[in-house]
Amino acid sequence: MSRWRPPSPKSSPYITADGAQRLEAELKALWERRAEVTQHLAAAAAEGDRSENAEYLYRKKELREVDRRIRYLQQRLPRLKVVDATPADRGRVFFGAWVTLEGEDGQESRYRIVGADEIDTRRGWISVDSPMARALLKKAVDDEVRVETPGGVVHWTIVEVHYGEDPV
Numbered sequence: 001m002s003r004w005r006p007p008s009p010k011s012s013p014y015i016t017a018d019g020a021q022r023l024e025a026e027l028k029a030l031w032e033r034r035a036e037v038t039q040h041l042a043a044a045a046a047e048g049d050r051s052e053n054a055e056y057l058y059r060k061k062e063l064r065e066v067d068r069r070i071r072y073l074q075q076r077l078p079r080l081k082v083v084d085a086t087p088a089d090r091g092r093v094f095f096g097a098w099v100t101l102e103g104e105d106g107q108e109s110r111y112r113i114v115g116a117d118e119i120d121t122r123r124g125w126i127s128v129d130s131p132m133a134r135a136l137l138k139k140a141v142d143d144e145v146r147v148e149t150p151g152g153v154v155h156w157t158i159v160e161v162h163y164g165e166d167p168v
Contacts (some may be wrong), residue, residue, distance in 0.1 A: 011116035017084040019118040086163045100160040
């Protein structure tokens, strides 16, 4: 018996052009990987007793994971809207912007607002659906931003807004 989980909230359909290319490349690589996994699965199935065949069980699990990701990408990619144009008002924060913030302690942080499928915390890429990004949208340099976090309310000041490649 499985546990019921509420559906996850729908994420916005926006993605950068680079992000869309990465997802399409991932889908192509997954199809190639699937062919490889099915070959290994067939070889493991030919070995006989499947109930105690660890290789067979592992390959079936791997095939399920690959198929799950392929199904997700096949459903998600047609729904995505590629945003590759910079906004007319480049002084405000919109999708795709690099934003440099200064905290109350004087420490600077840099974020890029991207689609939900492109999140990369190591690179400072945050989802347009995140509370931080929602607080930043349509703000300009020198605006103060208030973000509610699990640890409490945090105040930031926008120092720089930049579009295009990483300015660092």
